[in-house]
Structure formats: structure tokens, C-alpha cells
Amino acid sequence: MAGGRGYPSVMSSTVEELVAQLRDGGSRVTTARRLVLTALVKGADHPTAEELLVAVRALAPDVHASTVYRNLEELERLGVVVHTHLGHGAATYHLATEAHGHLVCEVCGATLEAPEDLFEAMAEGAKRRLGFELRPYHFAVLGVCADCASEAEA
Amino acid sequence: MAGGRGYPSVMSSTVEELVAQLRDGGSRVTTARRLVLTALVKGADHPTAEELLVAVRALAPDVHASTVYRNLEELERLGVVVHTHLGHGAATYHLATEAHGHLVCEVCGATLEAPEDLFEAMAEGAKRRLGFELRPYHFAVLGVCADCASEAEA
DNA sequence: GACGCTGTTGCGTGCTGGTCGCGTTTTGAT
DNA sequence: ATCAAAACGCGACCAGCACGCAACAGCGTC
Numbered sequence: 001m002a003g004g005r006g007y008p009s010v011m012s013s014t015v016e017e018l019v020a021q022l023r024d025g026g027s028r029v030t031t032a033r034r035l036v037l038t039a040l041v042k043g044a045d046h047p048t049a050e051e052l053l054v055a056v057r058a059l060a061p062d063v064h065a066s067t068v069y070r071n072l073e074e075l076e077r078l079g080v081v082v083h084t085h086l087g088h089g090a091a092t093y094h095l096a097t098e099a100h101g102h103l104v105c106e107v108c109g110a111t112l113e114a115p116e117d118l119f120e121a122m123a124e125g126a127k128r129r130l131g132f133e134l135r136p137y138h139f140a141v142l143g144v145c146a147d148c149a150s151e152a153e154a
Numbered sequence: 155m156a157g158g159r160g161y162p163s164v165m166s167s168t169v170e171e172l173v174a175q176l177r178d179g180g181s182r183v184t185t186a187r188r189l190v191l192t193a194l195v196k197g198a199d200h201p202t203a204e205e206l207l208v209a210v211r212a213l214a215p216d217v218h219a220s221t222v223y224r225n226l227e228e229l230e231r232l233g234v235v236v237h238t239h240l241g242h243g244a245a246t247y248h249l250a251t252e253a254h255g256h257l258v259c260e261v262c263g264a265t266l267e268a269p270e271d272l273f274e275a276m277a278e279g280a281k282r283r284l285g286f287e288l289r290p291y292h293f294a295v296l297g298v299c300a301d302c303a304s305e306a307e308a
Numbered sequence: 309g310a311c312g313c314t315g316t317t318g319c320g321t322g323c324t325g326g327t328c329g330c331g332t333t334t335t336g337a338t
Numbered sequence: 339a340t341c342a343a344a345a346c347g348c349g350a351c352c353a354g355c356a357c358g359c360a361a362c363a364g365c366g367t368c
Contacts, residue, residue: 028335028344049325064347069326071345085242087293090325103286112284121275122295130266131300132257139241139296141276146285182315182364203354218318223355225316244354 013097015041018080025078032056032063036071040081040095046111048090086111086140101136105145107152112145167251169195172234179232186210186217190225194235194249200265202244240265240294255290259299261306266299 018037019029027033039047039055047055053068072093075081083091086104101114114136123134144152172191173183181187193201193209201209207222226247229235237245240258255268268290277288298306 030334030345032346062347065325066327066348067346074345088239103280103284103288105286106289106292112286114280115283118276118279118283121279122272125272125275126257126268126297129269129272130257131303132259132266132297133299133303134257134295134297135260136295136297138260139293141288141290141295142293143280143286143288143290145287149285149287180315184316184364186317216318219354220319220356221317227356228316 013041013095018095021078021080022075027074027078031060032067033071033075035059035063036068036075037080040093046084046086046092046094048092050090052093082137084138084140087142099137102140103145104140104142105148106142107144107148110145110147111140114141167195167249172249175232175234176229181228181232185214186221187225187229189213189217190222190229191234194247200238200240200246200248202246204244206247236291238292238294241296253291256294257299258294258296259302260296261298261302264299264301265294268295 015034015037018041019034022029022033035056036052039052043055044051049065049068049072052072053063053065056063056068072081072083076083079096081093082096082099083093084102085091086102087106087109100116101119103112103114104110105112119134119136123136126132126134169188169191172195173188176183176187189210190206193206197209198205203219203222203226206226207217207219210217210222226235226237230237233250235247236250236253237247238256239245240256241260241263254270255273257266257268258264259266273288273290277290280286280288
């Protein structure tokens, strides 16, 4: 992590920095991989593998779905990306530098990024009482968002 | 396990009580349904639909998978059972009277039942700060259990 | 107990999300 | 320029589940 060209930035990595991470990890740099990374950097916020595939194919129509899946797996092994399950359906991917917890509305599907400290008390409690170390990033926590909750009352 | 002839036990519903809930809800009582309920009452702790199917087929070999799925759906609609996703893979079912949160180890797959109050602070924080109403029962919270964590250190 | 309405069932088929094995192409070190 | 190994494209295949349809069975009524 900490691609750190010297930027004090909010961690926004460039494709070139990520490509360098690939090389450092001993992986080869291919067109498909570059495009997957580009889609992750420039695309929407919580893309699924399918959405990434579409983005990649916009520039390289022959890239196969399994290539995207395998690349995401490899990128995850290298610590470049992480995936999160936002409830039912496909996993979503983002750069490891942007990892964060998610709150997902079961009614409308809206996804909120959880503030860093939201899980703290719970994590501490689970650790102390059960020895269980929370990893609240890999799966979202479900619930009902403010809008849907107020609508439900009416 | 819990022959339950007339035990005053903690919420352990009998099949007959659950069958009554079915009738009250306007649903018919069929062999398949009775067997699904029996499997839920007497079977292992966190059965998947597949496991329930096996249990049901032990007594009625011709019951079809889709029947089990549809029955679980119906039972859930009536508030008799609930399902929980314990990470990847199939959902698990239990009686609504036994609803509880889950902590699942990402390494060994062990599932712990979360103490009632573990989510309280987090739920309160999410509500106050984001208006988000947590429903921590439908999806498990992932992490690493005590055993796997201590093994990882070695 | 027979009748008949309608909810359920068995069965096949289909979908989504993802994995795997194989033969070919590409990468990048030499 | 060469060449082994890595990655790719492709298709087959998997789990988990949903669905449409015709046959069947629960249960209120006679």
C-alpha cells in the first residue's frame, strides 16, 4: 500500500502506480489488466465484475469474462484491490486504498460508506468478549436507510 | 435431540405449533411442509436449503428441491422462519423464534451466535449519525475467530 | 364420504455469478 | 531474436436458486 510517489493525497492512485504494483508483485502487465485498473480508477464507485467487463470491452472488445475474474483475483492477491459483498448479487470491487465499510439498504439498495469509527465499539466488544476479530469490510451490514424508514412509517 | 414431549423449554416450538401458524396464515398443511418444519425443529443448527432437502427426503424421497425452496419462502412470509447469509454460499434457515446475529470466521468457517447487545452501540450510532436502521440478522458479520487468530500469529 | 375449488407439488428449464481446463498467444528476461 | 512461463480466449461446467406448467391433494361444503 502507500503507493506514495510523495503525494500527501487522499490515496487516489493512478493507473501507472498500480501497474508498478503489478510488476513489483512479479505479475505481467497486459492490456486486459491495464484496462481493468483503468476502469477501477476512472469508473463508477462500486463496480461489479460484470460492469468492469463492460468498461474493458468498450476499449478491447475481445476480452473474456473469465479474464476479468482472474485478473481481479490476482489483483486482490497482490493487495491492489479488494472486493465487498453488498447483500445479494454480485460482488463489487474497489482499490485497496479506498477500502471502507458499507451500509446497504435492504429496501432500495442504496449503499452508504460507513464512517471509520462506526464499527469500533462493536469490534472492541467482539474481541474482548469472544476473542473474535471483526473484519467489517468484506461484507456489508444490511439495514434500512433513512429515506425508506420514514417512508415505511407513512 | 430434545424429544420435547411437553418441555417448558426456552421457546422451542413444536412442529404442531408451527403447523398451526401455517393454518392461521391461510396456508395448507402438506407432508412436505410438515417435514421441512420437523427438520428445522429437530435438525442441526444452521441448515441450508440443501441440507433440509436431504432431511426431508430421508422420509419422503420424492420431494423436489424447488418445493423446499418455495416452502421456505412461504414460511418466511408467514414469519415462521428466517434465513441468514453466513458469508459465501447457501443461505441458512432457522425458526423465527431463534433469530440472532452471527459472527462467522473467514478462515475456518466457524459460526458464533452474537450476544444480543453486541450490535447495540453500532446500531445506535448508525441511527443517530446516518438515520440508518441496522438489521444485523440477515447477513452475518465476518471476521476471524479466536482460534484462527492465535494460529495466525504462530 | 364424495365433490370441487384452489393452493401445492414434481419436473424441467433457465438464470446469475463465478470457476476450471485446455490449447494458443503474449510478455519480458536473456 | 529466442523462448519459458504467464496470461489469454474459449467453452464447459458448477452452485444456488427462480419459474411455468400440468397433475395432484388439502380442506370447506354438501
